[in-house]
Amino acid sequence: MASPLPPDEDATRGPPSPASPTASFYDMSDDEEGDYSTIRHSKSGKGVKLLYAKSKVYVHPTPSAKDNIAGYIALMQQKPAANSVSSAPTSPSAGSSSGRRSAETSNLLLAWVPEGSLGDAKSIYTKVELSDSASPPKTTYLVPPPPITTTHSSSLGTYAFAVPLSDIFSILVRPPSTGWWFGSIVINTRAGDSFPALFFHDSECQSTIDQRKKLQRESFSISSSEGGGMFWGGDEVLRWMKRYVTVERSSQEPSVYMVDPNDADKLSFGSGGKPTPDHVRNALEGKHKNEPAQQKKKETGGDAVVKALTQARWTFLEKMSQVTTFTRRTAQAVAENKNIPPQVRRLMANPQVQTVSDEFDSARLYLARWAMGIAEQSERERSQRIWSAKDVLEMEDSEVGQFEILDIDAQGLSLADKRQPVTLKEWNGFFNGNTGRLEKTPDEVKERIFHGGLSADDGARKEAWLFLLGVYDWNSTKEERHAKMNSLRDEYIRLKGAWWERMVDEQGTLEEREWWKEQKMRIEKDVHRTDRHIPLFAGEDIPHPDPDSPFAEAGTNVHLEQMKDMLLTYNEYNRDLGYVQGMSDLLAPIYAVEQDDAVAFWGFVGFMERMERNFLRDQSGMRLQLLTLDHLCQLLDPKLYEHLERLDSTNFFFFFRMLLVWFKREFPFEDILRLYEGLWTDYLSSNFHLFIAMAILEKHRNIIIDHLKGFDEVLKYVNELSGTIDLPSTIVRAESLYRRFQKTVEAIDRKSNFPAAPIVRQRLPQPPTSPTGTRPGADGRPRQASSGSVDRRRPSSSASASASTSGRERTVGDHVAAGIGAEKERVISPELRALLSRDIPKLEKKEVRERGGGVGS
Amino acid sequence: MSSRKKILLKVIILGDSGVGKTSLMNQYVNKKFSASYKATIGADFLTKEVLVDDRLVTMQLWDTAGQERFQSLGVAFYRGADCCVLVYDVNNAKSFDTLDSWRDEFLIQASPMDPESFPFVVLGNKVDVGEDKRVISSKRAQAFCQAKGGIPYFETSAKEAVNVEQAFEVIARNALAQEESQDFNPDFPETIPINIGESNQGCSC
Ligand SMILES: Nc1nc2c(ncn2[C@@H]2O[C@H](COP(=O)(O)OP(=O)(O)OP(=O)(O)O)[C@@H](O)[C@H]2O)c(=O)[nH]1
């Protein structure tokens, strides 16, 4: 470990007011090469040549951050004194100090100047800073000469300094270590003085950010380039210097870099040999990355790995604030995992690496994610083709469970064909040209939409969603739909007027008025933070109608205002429940597709009928779904379940967000449209979203089992899946899991003494299956009659609905879908059995009134 | 230095929906403010490593949804907390009035060993908004904090990074003190080693 460096407070010396330079404006020039001043010898010249600069380098005069002084560190060249040779870059390997060199290097100044003192020259500093730093600028940029200072306690009494390279003895380097510590350097002069520590606020510094990005892009590449590891501003400074002087790291004191050391220096400080363990350690500690080429020859692969690791370490230091784990653990689990690519595994077995990951607890989680990324990438590369039945079969082969492989293809259309989206043309073709009545069965249409989705850009969604959301009856004629929409529009206007009046007239009891005010405020706040990255909702181009709104200053746009109107209208329409957070997420896709507030409103009302249970005050609906997921996981993946049990994670709370707003936060907006229309079909199950959840979980089950060791880790891991999940394959996997589930239930029922009973009791509705069957029929058990042509769109009774919402009093132990241990008998809990139903779980009005948490009607 | 044991401080951030919990946390950890953070659903946390009096500690900052009904499922996170941050919006009276119930709710759910001494910190957020919009005065907030046993109080702006660093420094310090006071308590149940991973198949006694 690096020896402790002086704490920040040591920088507290001298009075805090920065100096200003002697001149205020210097332009850059190409043709005045010989005209820049030699400030050491003359104070009247035009300026010095700025070779390199880096911003946001601070002096911390006091422990208080507000006293920090921002400045630039810069390397400048002044005009050489008469008769001396102009300085040219020399290779770092070109020997050590010599008389000639020190003459040159006395013309090079390492300087720190406070930002506030630069005046007009600041733009030149910025230009130089952001120019490609791989080589000194070709254009000559002149800036005012800083006052030369060779001792810190200079008469100028400021922090600014400019010291000739030849006067620098060594540089103490402390790389950034955690989120709290900025990297810093301290310059020690040959005279034995030290300048105040300079702190590199890397995250504010544009050039460092750019350079990091560049390095990150190049990470894992074998080609050895400078600075493949944990990069920070101080590295840059060393690199500048190395172009002109020899900079050697002390082997005795790794945080010390010596400038042009002579033999005596070397002896006393020992920058001697470069033992291999040091190399590794240094690399691991991210302190040093320019190791001689010979090191590389020895093991090219190894070097790349060390480099990768250094990079990884840097990244997870950066990521430290986003990942966590809190118990000390080793990297052993990673090292032994067969799913991890061999080079990573080898790397993890390295004792040094193990130290690193002990040191930084988040290493393991980071590496887990990294390994997953690599695995996914190679998976992608292996098969860049459309998901086919074969993929599904391969998946069936995976570790998920021990059930038979299912033949889900064998239907007329191949899966790939079936997965083409339904275009508006195809959609219109489903209907009678004259009456506008559907000529296919609703299930046929639903099957198409379930597997293929609707075309994104021809308006098919606009029409079809109104059927899927129950605004239109599948059996209606065009005329009937027209009439329906007219009356719905009237009704929307009436409802809108109702809350408007309520607001203006301040009707109702005090409590009611309070509630209304609060709801309005809630809607206001939420709409302004819902999907603002979608062009439709982005920007503010109209003034806010309410000067008292917190968004009055920011302004609004017409679509945000429509969103607010619709949600307030829903709040009026369903006063038993009212607006609850999350609803704005559900409305946004519908509004985006319909782009008409009245139409979108009724679509939303349809959606909410099934979603109401998610928003009850007592959260009973959410509990039921989490419990169902618990049972499903027990049944389908006992091994994973067991692991989650050990982590106290079987409340499945880490799926709360996904279930509450149907993965709205996990997928990009366009994917959500596709996902929702599929889920709205209820083609396989009205709770198919739980199979989507299960599919997401299964995809990561190995990583979870192998690497995640705490409840908080699982939560973080799952939360961070957001934006990384591939939708098409997830849908395929979910379907496959559904089939597996269905089959398991059948197998268990078959084994029980009363094979048919549960099915009869539950009126188990079967999804339409193809004539060729998705179930092997060789067992002699009578098959369910296919319900393919029966329209089951609306439940006539609420029997299954109430069964599926009243699970909250039950405990898991009562009827566990026990999959753990062969000796235990598998039982299908009512929660699980409800998954076979295609009836939408709707709440009774009474239930909503009791548990909605609104003000009632 | 290397023999020192690692310390994790668990901090829970509570307060009404929209007071700026997520924004404060992100300002502190990521030094960023974005007007388009989404309303929090479920729970999430960020971690940050900080030096408190020369000790390196990891702060785990838990952020939950502000709407009351979503609290019922999230209380699992309260347990083992070392500090609780109560946030209100200085421009919103209701969010101030509910501070007390947030505090009570926390004490009930987290059931710390010694509720009297459990560290809270109160943050009055959004002070960047114009004075004319402000409804809760500093004095009023301070009086509240005084009455509750001298809770440290900060007025912050997540938007303009006012006082955020300072507030969290105190939060870290108080959380560390809390964590250490628990360490010395021999009765604290969590110090009993639990053999996770091994199945507890009866004892051999
Ligand atoms: N002017 C101002 N606005 C803020 C500040 N902090 C947050 N906001 C805004 O207040 C709104 C809510 O902020 P969030 O951080 O999402 O609030 P929250 O407490 O996490 O809300 P929930 O997740 O719903 O519990 C957003 O529009 C923010 O942009 C602040 O310091 N000043």
Ligand SMILES: [Mg+2]
């Ligand atoms: Mg939030």
